[in-house]
Amino acid sequence: MTVELSRSLRADAADNRERIVEAAYRLFAAEGMTxxxxxxxxxxxxxxxxxxxxxxxxxDLAVEVFAEQVRICHQVVDDGLAEPDPWTGFCQVIERICEQNAQSRGFTEAFLATYPELADLRTHREHTLGVVAELAKRAKKSGQLRADFTLDDLILMLSAHRSIPGRTPQIRRTASRRFAALTIEAFRARF
Structure with a gap:
């Protein structure tokens, strides 16, 4: 009987943990880290x-909740860097990051250093910005990205993006796509 009770408690604890992570994900996405x-x-x-x-x-909860988004973000920037045309890769990164951030205000806030002391998020931020810096260097060299683009421009863009309004996820996604398109045009080199 003790073994059965112990197993059910562990299952109950796992269920509680799962419910906590799911609730935190929903709330962080909708309301941010506040x-x-x-x-x-x-x-x-x-x-x-x-x-x-x-x-x-x-x-600790933020690290757990955003683990999958960190993985996706890494994939987004790595895919952009792997794109043969650096401008296309750069644009894809902007579009996909905006799409991801439209789904979760909290992830954007965490990325922008709500918790700079967290090694997991700090390492993610450093990796992402390093890959974007390399991609930007290539896009500048190709003449398609503004010569005066800096990573601070990306941070500014992300900061502005987290204020995207929308009562529904669909409205936020639509506004986010428009924001990404306008951002890409602002970053495009003028000939």
């Missing part, structure tokens, strides 16, 4: 003590 841990616990249907037992800090 959502409280108490609200995450409430939405997950667990008590604050249960939440803190699994995730002692909001930073």
């Amino acid at each position: 959502v409280t841990m108490r609200e995450i616990a409430r939405q997950a249907g667990v008590g604050p003590a249960t939440l803190y037992r699994h995730f002692p800090t909001k930073q």
Whole structure:
């Protein structure tokens, strides 16, 4: 009987953890990183003590919640760098990053250093910016990217993008696509 009880408790704990991560993902996506841990616990249907037992800090929870988005972001920039035409790769990175960020305000905030002390997010940020810097260098050399483009322009773009309005995910996606198109035009070299 003790073995059965122990197994059911572990299964219950795993279910609680999953509900916490799902609730945090939804809330971070919709409201950003300002959502409280108490609200995450409430939405997950667990008590604050249960939440803190699994995730002692909001930073720990953010790392867990954004693990898949970090992987996708790495893939986005690596795919852009692998594109034979550097301008096409650069444009794809802008479009896909905007698309990803339209889905989660919280991820954009975390990327823009809401939690700069988190090694996982700091390493991700450094990798992403390093790849974009290399891609930008190639696109400048091809004459298609403005010669005065800097990584600060990308950060500025991401900061502005996180304010994309929209009552529904579809409206946010549409606005995000328009924002990406306008950004790409602003970054295009003028002949």
